[in-house]
Amino acid sequence: MRNFVLFSAFVAFASGCTPEGSEVSLELSIQPKWNGQDLTYSSMSLVQPVTGDTFHFERTDMILSEFALIQEDGSRLPLVDEAGDPIYAFFTKGKPWAVTVPDNIPKTAYSGIEFTVGLDSARNFGDPSQWRVGHPLNPTVNNLHWGWQGGYVFMAIEGFYQNNGAREPWLYHIATMENRMPVRIDGDLDLRGSRRLVLNWNAEKLFYALNEVRPSEDGAFSHSSFDGGVAHRISENVSQSFSWVALENVK
Amino acid sequence: MKYFALALIALVAVSCGENPPPTTPYALNVPQGFPPPPIPEDNPLTVEGVLLGRRLFYDPILSRDSTQSCGSCHNTSFGMTDHGLRFSVGITGAVGDRNSMPLHNLAYHTALFWDGRTPTLRQQSLEPIENPIEMDHTVAAVLASLNASPTYRELFWKAYGVKTITAEELGLAMEQFMLTIMSGNSKFDRFARGLESLTPEEQLGLQLFNGEANPNAPVRGADCFHCHGGTLFTNHKFTNNGLDTAITDPGLGGVTGNPNDLGKFKVPSLRNIAYTPPYMHDGRFQTLMEVVDFYNSGTHANSPNIDPAMGDIIRSGGLGLNLQERLALVAFLNTLTDPSIESDTLFQNPFN
Numbered sequence: 001m002r003n004f005v006l007f008s009a010f011v012a013f014a015s016g017c018t019p020e021g022s023e024v025s026l027e028l029s030i031q032p033k034w035n036g037q038d039l040t041y042s043s044m045s046l047v048q049p050v051t052g053d054t055f056h057f058e059r060t061d062m063i064l065s066e067f068a069l070i071q072e073d074g075s076r077l078p079l080v081d082e083a084g085d086p087i088y089a090f091f092t093k094g095k096p097w098a099v100t101v102p103d104n105i106p107k108t109a110y111s112g113i114e115f116t117v118g119l120d121s122a123r124n125f126g127d128p129s130q131w132r133v134g135h136p137l138n139p140t141v142n143n144l145h146w147g148w149q150g151g152y153v154f155m156a157i158e159g160f161y162q163n164n165g166a167r168e169p170w171l172y173h174i175a176t177m178e179n180r181m182p183v184r185i186d187g188d189l190d191l192r193g194s195r196r197l198v199l200n201w202n203a204e205k206l207f208y209a210l211n212e213v214r215p216s217e218d219g220a221f222s223h224s225s226f227d228g229g230v231a232h233r234i235s236e237n238v239s240q241s242f243s244w245v246a247l248e249n250v251k
Numbered sequence: 252m253k254y255f256a257l258a259l260i261a262l263v264a265v266s267c268g269e270n271p272p273p274t275t276p277y278a279l280n281v282p283q284g285f286p287p288p289p290i291p292e293d294n295p296l297t298v299e300g301v302l303l304g305r306r307l308f309y310d311p312i313l314s315r316d317s318t319q320s321c322g323s324c325h326n327t328s329f330g331m332t333d334h335g336l337r338f339s340v341g342i343t344g345a346v347g348d349r350n351s352m353p354l355h356n357l358a359y360h361t362a363l364f365w366d367g368r369t370p371t372l373r374q375q376s377l378e379p380i381e382n383p384i385e386m387d388h389t390v391a392a393v394l395a396s397l398n399a400s401p402t403y404r405e406l407f408w409k410a411y412g413v414k415t416i417t418a419e420e421l422g423l424a425m426e427q428f429m430l431t432i433m434s435g436n437s438k439f440d441r442f443a444r445g446l447e448s449l450t451p452e453e454q455l456g457l458q459l460f461n462g463e464a465n466p467n468a469p470v471r472g473a474d475c476f477h478c479h480g481g482t483l484f485t486n487h488k489f490t491n492n493g494l495d496t497a498i499t500d501p502g503l504g505g506v507t508g509n510p511n512d513l514g515k516f517k518v519p520s521l522r523n524i525a526y527t528p529p530y531m532h533d534g535r536f537q538t539l540m541e542v543v544d545f546y547n548s549g550t551h552a553n554s555p556n557i558d559p560a561m562g563d564i565i566r567s568g569g570l571g572l573n574l575q576e577r578l579a580l581v582a583f584l585n586t587l588t589d590p591s592i593e594s595d596t597l598f599q600n601p602f603n
Contacts, residue, residue, distance in 0.1 A: 042511065058511070058559060129482070133289040140286050140359045143486045146476070158559040169562030221563040223477075226467035 024107050026079070027196040027250060028067070030097040030242070032060060034203050041093055044162060050208040053215070055170075057093075059158040060203065061144060063136065064089040065119050066182075067099065069189065070112040080104065088123075090136035090144075097201070103194070110189040113197065117238055118154035118180035125150050151175060153224075155238060157206065163216050170220040172206075172234055179224055179235040187244045198245040209240035271412030274299050277427075282435025283444060285482055288358035290430060294373070294423045299410035302601075304428025306406070307421065309600040312396050313379075314342050314386035321379065321425070322600055324351045327593050330526030331355055331432065337534035345384035348500070350534035353527050355434040355592055356483055356520060365516045365532040367489055368506045372429050373422030390418050397421070432598055434522055435482075438586040449586060456583025459576055464564045473546065473570050473580055475521075477560050484521040484587065490558035491515050493550035493565060494531060502532070504556075514556050525588045539581045547572050 032039035034046045034057075044056040067079040067087045079087050079101045091097040118124075123137065128145045131138040137152075139145035144153040155174040160167050174181070185199060207213045211233035224231040277296035281288060290296060307313065309322040319342050324333040333339045333351035340346055349365050357363070361370060369375040379385040380393055397403040397416045407413055411420045439457075441447035449457060461480075462472020478486050489503040491514040498504075504513030516532040530536040536545060548569040550561060557565070564570060572580065592598065 042509070127284075129284050129286045131286065133287050138286050139481050140289070140483070140487070143481070143488065145481055160559065169557065169559035171559040171562065221465075221559075223463050223465070225463065226465050226469075228467075 022107055023103050024105050024191050025103045025194040025250070026069075026101040026105055026191060027194075028099040028101070028113070028199065029196055030091065030199045030201050031245065032093075032097065032203060033200045036200075036202075039201075039203050044160060044167065046204070048204055048207050051212065051214050053207065054162040055159055056161070056167075057157070057159040057203065059093065059156055061090070061092045061142065061153075061157075062117050062155040063119060063142060063144060063152060064091065064099070064115050064117055065123065066114070066116040067101070068114045069105065069110040069191075070114060070184070070186070072109065072111055074111075076114065077106070077110070088119075088136040090142040092142075105191055107192050110191055112184060112186040112189060114182065114184045116180055116182050118174075118177075119152055120180075121177055124152055124177065128152075146175065154179065154181065155235075157203075161215050161220070168215070168220060170215040171222070172231060173223045174231050174235050174238070175224040176231075179232055181235050181238040183239055183242050185242055185244050187247070189247065194250040196248040196250050198248065200243045200245050202241050202243060205241040206234055206237050209237040211236055213237065271408055274410065277301050277431065279431060280433060282433055282440065284440070285356075285433070285435055286359075288356075288430070288433075290358060291371070291373075291426070294426055296427055296430060297410060299406070300424055300427040301431050302428075303406045303410045304424040304426065305597075306601055307425050308428050309602055312400075313388065313393055315388040315392070316342050318342050319386055321376070324379075324385075325354050327595075327598050328526075330523035330592055331598075332527045335528055337529050339385070341382070341384045342387050343383070345387075347384055349532050350529060352517075352519065353523060354429055355432045355523060357432065358430045359483055360487065362487070362489070362517065366502050366506050367517055372426035373419075376422050376425035376429070377418060390421070394418060394421065432592070434589045434592045436591050437522065437589040439583075440589070442586070450582070452579045452582045453586050455576065455579035456581070456586075459572065459580050460583055464567060464570055466567055471572070471576070473543075473572060473576075474560075474564060475546075475580075478518045478558075479521045485518045488518050489515040490518055490560070491554055491556045492546075493552065493554045493557045493561050494535070494545075496551045496553055498555055500533065511556055514554065515558075521584060522587050523589055523592055525585045526592070539584050540577065543572070543577045543580050546570055547577060 035049060039057060041057050044054055046055040048055065065088050068076040069079065071077055081087050082102050087099060087101065089099045128139045134141060136142060144156060146153065153173045153175045158171045161170050213230060213233055218230045219227060222231040274297035277298050279296055309320050311317045311320045313320060324339040325331040326334055329335060331354035337350060338347040339351050352365065357372060363369045363375040369378065377390055380388050380390055394416055407416045407420055410424060413420055438447055442449050459473040460475040462470055464472050464474035478490060480486065498514040501513050503515040504510060528537055530542050536542045550565050550569060552565040
């Protein structure tokens, strides 16, 4: 009996040291959209609302990193995986655009979330062969590494557009450190329980959020150099292209 | 008691006989600088599995008249392609309609064949057996032959612990062998590791290969890296590179049914490219110079579903390389040749 009492006391003490549920998980789900509708890749039917340009998307690949929550005092809480390592994501058409942060987020309210479309310098110019099978930065997963030139393409978007009735290709590969695309989404991010945060990626905003970009006038191709600045203007638009949809409870 | 002991011994002996011997893990030689290859978790490489797979790969037992093996059309002296032939000839004399693909660094590929119709090597390896213009056999008949062979029964028992060979083990064994065909010791690889130098011509070719075909850029480029970049010299995508004004082979579109995929084919790795003429999915170009000439001035802007990455090149009227530059590009492509694909005894026909 004495041992039972001692054991019960120990359990109670241990539970008090690490109160159950003091940390929560977060699933970030991003929905590719065009004018509020699901982004389709099948036809020349996407009309840009400002310029009236008509697009067909073939490719929307991007690498995300530097995920962090914005705390009430304005400071950043970097999000990490089970091993305590930074979280990375690779999004491409046909696969879920989702990131799951395990149960390691302090349970409290936050005022927003940040991430970067792109990578920091160390990751961008690091040895790409270091990444394990299936890792978002493994070049055979994302096919966005520049290879022998070094560095990754942060976002690759390609397709066709109507140019005076003709179907012509466009391609913008956003790369280089000056074109990293920081994203900040403010909102009442109440994480006193595990949640799913749903965001939209509004692809139409690539072409007008801050800077108007028209393939027919600004150039339909860029590999982020010698392009008259079109890649940089698009990168600034990308930072404005994500929006808050909902914060959902996760059972 | 005496009979009980004997029975126990007999039981143990039988039980031991039912357990296959342990397999030996196969240490895959991954070239320096290559990303870790995704080996299927349900088919870990073993010495027994790899050697069995190699034997099957080179055994004509897979074809209906026992005259052709996988190695018949994937010869190591030709970078695991078919002896420089435009199209392979099957056992009936039927001629194929696509060029034999090289088989190296396949561990990194998630869509096989020119049209990407098969996601795994285990599935891919069974297709030529039943293709009427290739081996013209049936997997069922092959399995009957294998199960009638004491040698194969023993080898499958040691590799997979099965008494009866099924299509699953047949595919898994050949998958194991093909996963081991790694190639990353070309002159270029040694240059990248600081072990060898490129000639000035090869250096120019490298610069062109990795340079943008951008009229605003200060240095001229051929934009090859765009689709053939990275360690494996492929982006693993399916594209129409502007070969024709009209679609003659549906390619990926024939698999997906998506009209936007018509005329798209797998972007091949350029490793060992000098070993593998002729070129393109239909082997229309005999030499690398013909290929470079095509990109230089022969692409078709109005080809349906042409890849957007080709757009800038075509709008510029082609690459516009002069003869010296085109020769340099070919010289660089020749540095991607890895002689070990031809000489490594691990890849050779064990029946020889």
